[in-house]
Amino acid sequence: MxxxxxxxxxxxxxxxxxxxxxxxxxxxxxxxxxxxxxxxxxxxxxxxxxxxxxxHVPPTWPSPGTPQQFHLDLTVPDLDEAEQRILPLGAKPLDTNAPTRTWRVYADPAGHPFCLCAC
Structure with missing residues (x-):
């Protein structure tokens, strides 16, 4: 229990x-x-x-100077489509340049890292 x-x-x-x-x-x-x-x-x-x-001091991912404490993994059916929809909302790309990976890293408007992950 x-x-x-x-x-x-x-x-x-x-x-x-x-x-x-x-x-x-x-x-x-x-x-x-x-x-x-x-x-x-x-x-x-x-x-x-x-x-x-x-x-609030946003993390400086991936630098350990102000490290992330956690991050959210958000699953999506299409990474490219999801990226096009989140960028106008204020998401900032942090690590999105590996086209063969099944995940990409962004920061929300307050600086928290989160990942879009292909489902």
Whole structure:
């Protein structure tokens, strides 16, 4: 028997509603909350939460100076199509130049690394 159940994945950021909106455009779902704490309830039932951190320092992936603490893997059926859709939302390419790989690394608007992975 498990001791706990995963409630939410929480990302610190300077603007919770804006970052929730970014991920809602990618994952779908509904946004709830306020300027300090915002939940994105995804269609799969998982909650991605965003907490205001005024002094947030984004990771400098892949440099260890300000290392990433974790990242999200988002599965998509077509990497090229997904990339074309996330870039206008504010995603920034970090490691996307290996055309034979089945994953690409981006940063969200608050600087958190995430991967698009071919399913």
């Amino acid at each position: 498990a001791l706990a159940e995963l409630g939410a994945i929480v990302l610190d950021c300077p603007d919770p509603r804006a970052l929730a909106g970014f991920y809602a455009e990618i994952l779908g779902g509904t946004i709830e909350g306020d300027a300090d704490w915002t939940d994105l309830r995804t269609p799969t039932g998982q909650t991605l939460a965003f907490q205001r951190a005024p002094d």
